[in-house]
Amino acid sequence: MKRLPPRSKVKPADTWDLSSLYESDTAWEAAFTKFEKEIAKYEKFKGTLGDSAEQLAKLLKFDSGLERLGERLGNYAFLKTTEDQANSESQRMLGRFTNVSSKASQAASFIRPEILEIPAAKLKKFLADKALAPYRLLLERIVRYQPHTLGKAEENLIAMQSEMAGAAGKIFRQLTDADLKFGSVVDEHGHEVELSNATLSKFLHSPKRSVRKTAFHQFYAQYKGHENSLAAALQGSVQGDVYYAKARGYESARAGALFHDNVPASVYDNLIAAVRTKLPAVHRYLDVRKRKMKLKALHHYDTYVPILSEIDMQHTWDQAVKVIMAALAPLGSEYCQVLEAGLKGRWCDRYPNAGKQSGAFSCGAFDGDPYILMNYKPEVLDDVFTLAHEAGHSMHSHLSAKHQPFEYYNYTIFVAEVASTFNEQLLSRHLMKNAKTKQQRAYLINRDIDAIRGTIIRQTMFAEFEKLIHEQCEAGEPLTVEQFRKTYRGLLEAYFGDAMVIDNELELECLRIPHFYRAFYVYKYATGLSAAIALSQRVLNGGAKELKDYLSFLSGGCSKWPLDLLRDAGVDMEQPAPVETALDYFESLVNELDELL
Numbered sequence: 001m002k003r004l005p006p007r008s009k010v011k012p013a014d015t016w017d018l019s020s021l022y023e024s025d026t027a028w029e030a031a032f033t034k035f036e037k038e039i040a041k042y043e044k045f046k047g048t049l050g051d052s053a054e055q056l057a058k059l060l061k062f063d064s065g066l067e068r069l070g071e072r073l074g075n076y077a078f079l080k081t082t083e084d085q086a087n088s089e090s091q092r093m094l095g096r097f098t099n100v101s102s103k104a105s106q107a108a109s110f111i112r113p114e115i116l117e118i119p120a121a122k123l124k125k126f127l128a129d130k131a132l133a134p135y136r137l138l139l140e141r142i143v144r145y146q147p148h149t150l151g152k153a154e155e156n157l158i159a160m161q162s163e164m165a166g167a168a169g170k171i172f173r174q175l176t177d178a179d180l181k182f183g184s185v186v187d188e189h190g191h192e193v194e195l196s197n198a199t200l201s202k203f204l205h206s207p208k209r210s211v212r213k214t215a216f217h218q219f220y221a222q223y224k225g226h227e228n229s230l231a232a233a234l235q236g237s238v239q240g241d242v243y244y245a246k247a248r249g250y251e252s253a254r255a256g257a258l259f260h261d262n263v264p265a266s267v268y269d270n271l272i273a274a275v276r277t278k279l280p281a282v283h284r285y286l287d288v289r290k291r292k293m294k295l296k297a298l299h300h301y302d303t304y305v306p307i308l309s310e311i312d313m314q315h316t317w318d319q320a321v322k323v324i325m326a327a328l329a330p331l332g333s334e335y336c337q338v339l340e341a342g343l344k345g346r347w348c349d350r351y352p353n354a355g356k357q358s359g360a361f362s363c364g365a366f367d368g369d370p371y372i373l374m375n376y377k378p379e380v381l382d383d384v385f386t387l388a389h390e391a392g393h394s395m396h397s398h399l400s401a402k403h404q405p406f407e408y409y410n411y412t413i414f415v416a417e418v419a420s421t422f423n424e425q426l427l428s429r430h431l432m433k434n435a436k437t438k439q440q441r442a443y444l445i446n447r448d449i450d451a452i453r454g455t456i457i458r459q460t461m462f463a464e465f466e467k468l469i470h471e472q473c474e475a476g477e478p479l480t481v482e483q484f485r486k487t488y489r490g491l492l493e494a495y496f497g498d499a500m501v502i503d504n505e506l507e508l509e510c511l512r513i514p515h516f517y518r519a520f521y522v523y524k525y526a527t528g529l530s531a532a533i534a535l536s537q538r539v540l541n542g543g544a545k546e547l548k549d550y551l552s553f554l555s556g557g558c559s560k561w562p563l564d565l566l567r568d569a570g571v572d573m574e575q576p577a578p579v580e581t582a583l584d585y586f587e588s589l590v591n592e593l594d595e596l597l
Contacts, residue, residue: 002193004354007084015083017346020368021076025093028076035069036100042107049111050118053129060135063108068406070104072367073097079363082373084355085178098163105159113152115142137559138407148248148259158247165244168236169517175229176512177358180222185215195219197358197512198375204304205380216301220505223512227481230511235479241519242473253470257520261414262561268463268523270576275460275526276494278583282457283497285449285590290499292597298500304450306381307597311443313381317350320376320384324391327430328423330539332547339395343387347394348372359514362390362420364397366406381447385424392423400557413521414562417528418535419554421455425529425536442596445589452586455529456579461495463523465510470519484510527573530582534571546570 022028045059077097080090118126123143127136150158182195188208193199195215203215223230241253250256258265290298292307315323321343325336342348349356352375364370372390376383396419400409428448435441468487473479485507492502515522535553538546553569566573 002191004194004196004198004352004356006354007087007356010351010353013346014350015346016079016349016369016371016373018076018079018368018371021072021079021365025080028073028093031069032073032097032100035066035073035104038066038069039100039104039107042104042110046110047114049114050122053126053131056115056126057129057131057135059111060132060138063111064407066104068366070101071365074101075363075365075368075371079371079373082357083349084353085174085357086355098166102159102162105162106156109155109159110152112142112145112149113155115139116146116149134405135407148250148256150248154247158244165240168233168240169514172230172233172237172514172517173357175226175233176514178355180226182219182222185211185218187211196352198352198356201304201382202377202380204301205306205382207305209302212301212305213299216299216503217505220508223508224505227508227511231479231481231484234484234511234516235473237517238469238473238479238519241470252474254467254520261412261563263414263563264574267527267563267573268467268520271460271523271526271530271579272464272467274576274579274583275457278587279457279495279497281583281587281590282453282495283499285453285593286496286499288590288594288597299503300500300506303500306443307446307593308439308443311440313443314379315381315384316378317376318344320378320387323384323431324388324423324427327388327427330426330547332551335395335399335551338398339391342369342394343391348374348387350374350376352377360386360390362393362397364394364401366401366409370394370397382451385427385447385451388423388427389420392420395419396554399551399555403555404557404559408559409557411557412562414524414527415553415556415565417524418531418566421525421529421532422536422550424451425532426540429536429540438596442593445593445596449586449589449593452529452582452589456526456582456586457495459522459525461491462513462515463520463526465491466516466519466522527579530578531566531571531573533582533585534578535569538570 022031041062045055045062049056049059074094074097077090077094081087081094084090115123123139126132127139132139149155176197182200184192185195185203187193187203188206188211193202195203195218200215200219204212206212206215238253241257245253245256248256250259254268255265258268286298286303289303289307293302295302321340324343325340328336328339347369349372356375357373358375360372360374362370362372370393372387372394374383374387374390376387393416396411396416397409400411403409428444428451432441432444432448435444465488468491469479469484472483472487477483488510489502489507492506496502510516513522535550539550549569553565556565556568559565560568563573571578
């Protein structure tokens with residue numbers, strides 16, 4: 001049986017080099033000790049923030065410096081844990097940091113309430129002082145939170161809960177990445193391969209239907225066997241979201257989540273409404289897929305494999321990097337040179353290994369390289385797109401850290417998903433433009449349809465699920481296994497229609513989505529791709545100004561509100577046009593695919 005290699009057997013060249021953060025665990029320990037000692041210095045600032053602009057500036061400088069050190073420490077510890085979730089020493093390192101970071105939050109919890117206690121006229125005078133110039137926007141954003149900021153004692157209690165607040169997500173991760181064992185599946189080549197969160201996608205892309213079906217049912221059998229534990233974890237996460245929103249006086253958990261980005265609820269609701277309107281096009285695509293695959297009944301496990309599965313689109317890592325760089329050439333030589341060096345070098349942890357965290361992510365920082373975790377599989381074309389996606393995040397981090405101070409470099413998720421899916425759009429267009437045959441173009445159109453369906457349609461369904469279960473919790477309705485399954489089943493029936501058979505196991509999908517532990521996050525994938533489609537067309541069809549506008553957006557960090565950054569780049573997400581344009585594009589691709597096949 002082909003098993004994933006242990007971490008110790010992975011070639012160093014295929015792993016990331018974390019030395020841009022710390023040369024070794026020993027160096028991390030020294031910095032950790034310093035961080036722990038520095039926390040006590042918050043005490044001397046208590047009760048003094050209203051004394052003068054200079055005193056307030058001193059506190060903000062100290063707080064920013066400690067936060068910067070904490071980010072570096074936390075990133076290193078976190079990245080170490082993702083290499084092998086079963087490594088107890090890495091888990092201990094992250095646990096120690098999380099504990100001390102919680103203490104730092106408690107020690108700093110007086111800052112926001114004390115700033116908000118400064119009389120408005122006095123604070124206005126402070127903001128005009130040269131000493132506070134670097135922190136003016138930061139302070140303005142703090143003042144905005146005044147209606148949702150508690151007293152010093154209450155803020156301290158909230159800060160003390162940080163470790164406990166993350167328990168549900170940690171339980172979910174440990175259970176799904178380390179404890180659940182899915183056995184093995186014989187692939188289309190007759191090889192027995194271990195089934196895991198990381199390899200499920202590979203099996204679902206198999207051209208052999210029996211492999212897809214076996215993997216699907218075998219995988220979800222484990223979720224069925226642990227559905228009560230998983231439902232309890234998700235319920236705990238939702239209850240936590242609702243609790244913190246109520247504690248801070250938000251109208252709802254969703255309102256509290258959207259407040260951070262200054263995004264009106266209409267953006268969220270308009271997205272769901274627009275996608276719901278276009279669901280007939282989704283149902284038509286599924287019908288096209290069923291007909292072209294010559295299936296009597298289409299199941300969920302039939303929706304990942306390319307319709308033209310005989311097309312060979314394999315890419316080694318080096319080949320993937322080469323095609324990505326060719327696709328991103330419109331972004332200019334500086335962008336491409338930096339990214340190519342990172343992808344060919346040691347920014348990336350490339351391949352699956354035993355215990356490694358599933359999926360993919362980019363972990364950017366103000367100090368250190370913008371690292372990328374992959375579970376790259378050469379035979380899966382989507383993994384090339386995933387690499388381009390995460391590279392978009394990493395270059396966003398690189399450019400924002402280069403052009404913004406620490407306080408304003410860390411962009412929000414809302415704009416992050418624009419940078420990543422923009423890269424996917426350029427890659428998709430490059431591959432379709434260079435398709436050598438009609439069949440290959442059809443294959444790529446099929447992939448683009450599935451990418452849009454996965455990023456806009458699917459993530460909007462997830463966003464609607466989050467909205468519903470939080471509303472149910474806020475109404476006092478118990479979130480049981482049955483309630484989760486019933487709610488999710490209703491969405492599956494609406495979003496997939498009659499063209500697909502919905503297996504009962506698919507109701508359990510709602511218990512395996514990691515993003516649900518960061519509530520009201522997934523809608524940003526959908527708005528992000530909608531914006532990316534518009535911006536990519538603007539850059540490809542424009543000139544120097546359009547490229548400059550986009551690169552300025554990537555360099556903007558959080559120096560403006562997300563919607564303002566996007567408006568400056570050339571797209572207004574408060575209007576329905578970007579989402580409608582993306583869905584019209586989806587429909588046109590479905591029409592072309594039907595004709596080509």
